[in-house]
Amino acid sequence: MREEDGIMVVVAVSWALLFLGGGAFVVRLIHRAWKKEQTRHHGLPGEATVLECRATRMYINRRQVFDFLLEVRMPGQAPYQVSLSSRWHDWNVRVMDVGLRLNVKVDPKDPQGVVVLGPVVAQDLGRFLRQGMDAMATGQAAHADPVKALADLQRMADAGLVSEEEYARKRAEILDRL
Structure with missing residues (x-):
């Protein structure tokens, strides 16, 4: 076997592995989306509270992805915690904060499979904006805690x-208040 033939075989095998790996990745993405949609339509209803919200360095369509820790409560079951990575605007939430209560659906076969539907109480963006802009206009602190502000x-x-x-x-x- 010539050296060029050996190189061609290595290149062909590399391309085949790359193609198979890419195909497996696409199939996995499609399966995850399908599973999420099945949970959204056929999952068990519950409620979750945001315990932690940390920004990641990842962006999807110019929207930042966050790591969330949620406490999920299902009727007749003890509360448990679930970690999710998501863009919070996907949840129909205008203002994200620790303590926010969310409507969720839980995969009956996998309690960690949680899909967020939206906030329990509809958020009034106009009221939030008015409060924030009023505080900015009057120079008053919106919060006594500067870190929260x-x-x-x-x-x-x-x-x-x-x-x-x-x-x-x-x-x-x-920052002047710190």
């Missing part, structure tokens, strides 16, 4: 609710 301000900026100038000005005011 910074987190809320960041969420408003990420959602495009405040301009860059307003964000910078308010951030400076909050």
Whole structure:
């Protein structure tokens, strides 16, 4: 066997493995989406509370992905915790915060398979904006806790609710209180 033939075999095998790996990845993505949709339609209803919310460095369609720790409560069962990675705007949530209660559906065969449907109580974005803008206009702190105020301000900026100038000005005011 010539050296060129050996190289061609290695290249062909490499392409075949790459193609098979890519195909397996696509099949896995399709299966996960199908399973999520099945849980959304046929899962058991429950409620979850956001215990932790940490931003990741990953973005999908310019939307940041977060790691969440949820406490899930199902009728007649003890509460348990579930970790999820998701973009919170996929949950029909206007303002994300620890303690937020969410309607969920749980996969009957896998209690860790949780799909978030949306907040338990509809969020009034207009009221939230008015409160935040009133606090900014009067120069009053929206929160006594500056760390919480910074987190809320960041969420408003990420959602495009405040301009860059307003964000910078308010951030400076909050940092002055530290």
